[in-house]
Amino acid sequence: MPGRSVRSWTLMISGFVHCGKPKEAIGLFSETEEAGVRPNEVMVVTVLAACADWGDLGLGSCEVFDGMKERTVVSWSAMIAEFAMHGQAEEALRLFSKMIQKGMDPNDVTFVGLLHASSHIGFVDQGREFFTSMTNDYGIVPRIEHYGCMVDLLSRQGSFKRLTIEFITNMPIKPNTVVWGALLGGCKVHKNIELAEEATKHLSELDPLNDGYYVVLSNLYAEAQRWEDTTRVRKIMRDRGVKKTPAWSSITVDGVVHEFVAEDETRPQTQETVQMWEKLVEKMKLKGYVPNASVVLLDMEEDQKEKFLYRHIEKLALVFRLINTEPGTPIRIMKNLRVWITGKTI
Known part of the structure; x- marks a missing residue:
């Protein structure tokens, strides 16, 4: 192109984001800075989405937002979503309060x-209030995404089965993969195999080639040591041509994002990272650490499970960060797959 406007740059960045290439989108955004292009609100929101996908929080998204002379509901909502997506729920709620104080009315994306923020932090009652407020106070009709968030929120409670089934049954619109997927996530937390089978039944009809649903059900069977059912689910995946998505973790060191892919031995400093992890394990064992082999959902001997644990990409990403940064540096690991820790999803 003989000349590139902020609109053409934004379209290209948006194209990369929608094609699942956040790294390329962020790289293109860096080129706009070198070209002296002043980003508009649409470009900022698009880059925020790329940052969320790629996990590069050090790009300066908050600085860009703080430096905007005019903020619309789009930019406010994008930042709230960004904080919620990265587990900074308190910041998301604080930003919403600030938005209301500025006289800005929220839209459906804001909610x-x-x-999401309420769900991640476990604020079930506040989440309910938001869901009610969006209709009563702002006249916003809930979309399927809001219902999915509510199912995820209700999954945090002990009486999750009764509450979620009742909520889904009373929905004015037909549940889709967002809703059934949220229910399946709750089943993972509460180890409810019966309800997980029901959710997976619907999900396999709506999105038959999505490997994540089968993997969750298979893992639930494995946790219950129902190995025949685990094998059956894996066979269904093979018969339907469903392939398991390779897991990866990424971590940023000095502005560079490093990827750690499962079973990939070509990573930088691989041997050094593994050796450091083994040293850390020995020190932890002296402090009483016992590897939790039960999280390895494979039918193998205990000593094999322990070795399998040591090669988890999250651990290797953590050690890589420790090797290459100064003590006290914040560590933030991003994953392409959802992780469940003590009942919370990340």
Whole structure:
């Protein structure tokens, strides 16, 4: 092109984001800075989405937002969603309060971020209030994304089965993969195999080639040591041509994002990273650490499970960060797959 406007740059960045290439989108955004292009609100929101996908929080998204002379509901909502997506729920809720103080009315996207934030932090009652407020106070009709967030939110409670089934049954619109997927996530937390089978039944009809649903059900069977059922689910995946998505973790060191892919031995400093992890394990064992082999959902001997644990990409990413940064540096690991820790999803 003989000349590139902020609109053409934004379209290209948006194209990369929608094609699942956040790294390329962020790289293109860096080129706009070198070209002296002043980003508009649409470009900022698009880059925020790329940052969320890629996990590069050090790009300066918050600085860009703080430096905007005019903020619309789009930019406010994008930042709220960004904080919620990265587990900074308190910041998301704080930003919403600031938004209201500025006299800005929220839209439906704003409430998706708020419901996500409430769910991640376990604020079930506040999440309910947001869901009610969006209709009563702002006249916003809930979309399927809001219902999915509510199912995820209700999954945090002990009486999750009764509450979620009742909520889904009373929905004015037909549940889709967002809703059934959220229910399946709750089943993972509460180890409810019966309900997980029901959710997976619907999900396999709506999105038959999505490997994540089968993997969750298979893992639930494995946790219950129902190995025949685990094998059956894996066979269904093979018969339907469903392939398991390779897991990866990424971590940023000195502005460079490093990827750690499962079973990939070509990573930088691989041997040094593994050796450091083994040293850390020995020190932890002296402090009483006992590897939790039960999280390895494979039918193998205990000593094999322990070795399998040591090669988890999250651990290797953590050690890589420790090797290459100064003590006290914040560590933030991003994953392409959802992780469940003590009942919370990340």
